[in-house]
Amino acid sequence: MVLIVIGLAFIIYFAFFSKQDAGEYALIQAETMDETQFTSDTLVTEIEKIFVDIKGAVKHPGVYEVTSESRVIDIVRIAEGFTEKADENYVNLAxxxxxxxxxxxxEKGESSDYIQEKSDKVSLNYADVKRLMTLPGVGQVKAEAIVDYRNVNGPFGTLEELLNVNGIGEKTFEQLKDYITLY
Incomplete structure (x- = not known):
């Protein structure tokens, strides 16, 4: 008899608390889903078709249509890879x-001046503090201010938006504009 009473108490206890836990879980899940609402339209607009031009030591250089989610390695693959003469050390595949x-x-042995000329501009949207400090008139403080601005406000939309960064005025901007890019 004692075992039956203990068994019934055990069943009632777990039946009551397991339903309560499930209800709380469902409520939490519903609140989480309401906070983040994605639509198929949102996802489609984020991934767009773009055109990328690949030149130099690849098997099939040219302009290729890809998605905005692509990386350099994807473009190299579309161009059917590097030639035997390619110097892959100068290409950021990621x-x-x-x-x-x-x-x-x-190509291997190609003039480093020519290669440097191709990559002289510093990206406001991707460069780290160290790379930004290679710009004329930009030291540690200004470089950190640029990165902080980008982290708070998102990517730069125009080069002129750099004027919104603390410590960057017209004079500094004029000095920098030929050395910077958004990409």
């Missing part, structure tokens, strides 16, 4: 591509 981007793959 870099995301953007519309109208030009990827140049140099």
């Amino acid at each position: 870099q995301r591509v953007h519309d109208e981007m030009v990827i140049y793959v140099p």
